[in-house]
Amino acid sequence: MFHVPNKFRLKNHPFFGSDDSYGNNGVFFIPIEKDIKAQVIASDGEGWEHVSVIIIEIGKSRTPTWEEMCILKDVFWDEEDTVIQFHPPKSEYVNNNDNCLHLWRKIGFDYPLPDSLLVGVK
Numbered sequence: 001m002f003h004v005p006n007k008f009r010l011k012n013h014p015f016f017g018s019d020d021s022y023g024n025n026g027v028f029f030i031p032i033e034k035d036i037k038a039q040v041i042a043s044d045g046e047g048w049e050h051v052s053v054i055i056i057e058i059g060k061s062r063t064p065t066w067e068e069m070c071i072l073k074d075v076f077w078d079e080e081d082t083v084i085q086f087h088p089p090k091s092e093y094v095n096n097n098d099n100c101l102h103l104w105r106k107i108g109f110d111y112p113l114p115d116s117l118l119v120g121v122k
Contacts, residue, residue: 001078002049002105004042005030024049029056030075038064038072049105051076054097063099073103082111 002024010027011017018026024044029037032055039054039061053072055064064072073083083103116122 001081002044002076002107004028005075030072032068032071038068040072040076042076044107047107049077049107051103052100053103054099061097061099064101069101069103076103077105081105082113084111 004024004026005028006020008028008030009018010029011019013027016027024042026042028040028042030040031037036055036057039056041052043050051072053064053069055062055068069085073081077083083105085102086104
């Protein structure tokens with residue numbers, strides 16, 4: 001289930017600020033480690049739950065690591081939810097920020113998964 005960490009919600013920004021009345025939609029600054037925060041935009045429109053993630057480390061932005069995306073997946077979704085990253089056809093690419101990665105979940109849809117043995121031994 002999709003849920004947002006309201007204690008990290010950006011509330012007082014003139015353009016990006018939101019409150020609980022916005023539901024799962026808003027901007028969140030989530031501490032990952034000392035001097036490392038995730039800037040996350042969350043939304044749940046048009047049948048999709050979505051977060052876009054940029055890491056801010058000592059005042060500079062960078063692309064999130066796999067481990068950071070796993071942490072944030074578990075912040076915004078339950079541990080047993082399947083969430084995906086898309087690699088769409090190149091003609092459909094949208095890149096508004098070189099350091100941003102996205103997580104998606106279609107509401108009401110259970111993704112089929114390959115057997116874990118196809119990835120490796122548990």
